[in-house]
Amino acid sequence: MSYGRGNKYADRKNTGAPHGRDGEKNDGGFNAGGEIIYGRNSVLEALKAGRSVNKLLFCGDMTGSLGQIISEAKDRGIVVTKSSRDNLDKLTGGANHQGVLIYVASADYADVDDIFKVAEERGEDPFIIILDEIQDAGNLGAIIRTADAVGAHGIIIPKRRSVPLTAAVAKASSGAVSYVKVARVPNLPAEIENLKKRGLWILGTDLTGTVKFYDADFKGPVGVVIGSEGYGMGRLVRESCDVVVTIPMAGGVTSLNASVAAGVVLYEAFKQRRSVNK
Secondary structure, three states: OOOOOOOOOEEEEEEOOOOOOOOOOOOOOOOOOOEEEHHHHHHHHHHOOOOOEEEEOOOOOOOOHHHHHHHHHHHHHOOOOOHHHHHHHHOOOOOOOEEEEEEOOOOOOOHHHHHHHHHHHOOOOOEEEEEOOOOHHHHHHHHHHHHHHHOEEEEEEEOOOOOOOOOHHHHHHHHHHHHOOOEEOOOHHHHHHHHHHOEEEEEEEEOOOOOEEEOOOOOOEEEEEEOOOEEEEOOOHHOOOOOEEEEOHHHOOOOOOHHHHHHHHHHHHHHHHHHHHO
């Protein structure tokens, strides 16, 4: 289903360079998290059973059954990374991993179409949260919890350079991960363009935004982009936004934690959308 986008900010243009949201570490040093399954037969059966997988690690030559496993994983769009045998030995506690392991997600991932189906079932315009390389499990879990509270229909995250659905994320969400659909996509800017074609108005959040968040229009079909800790939105993601909003700051600290900033903006969206749906 597609929705009419309109032109809410015809005279506005997106400006501004990347910025640091807060002082949080953003070195991509997190692991894929979740339950580990290792051994060629076990991994292959998990893939064939359709388990949601955060990442596959392998060592050795991509031949024989290992090559079959890697091919199966790539066909499903799973992130595949070559590692060392020493690393796999360490991760499995020295068990016979046969050169391969997978991190199984703490919850099943959805498709973007599934998120639209939730909106359709509720009889509401789509309200989607787009996270640009959030790398802290606590932040992702907190945003998922807020998404549930404000009635968002789902969250979209990139497959790379973003924390996946790990046990730590599930814990930080206080169980909300069971109620909020999370989709992973290989190319976030391309997916944003697809959302725009389906009628969504895309609002990014950034210190350099041209519209104060409480002056922005969050009614109708919208996608709200939250940038990463430390760097905010990437250039291509920012350029894909229809408008970039900002949160005014009056104190000595000039930025907010990513999940706090998300909560501020998403509750403004909740207020506006609730007034329409009453």
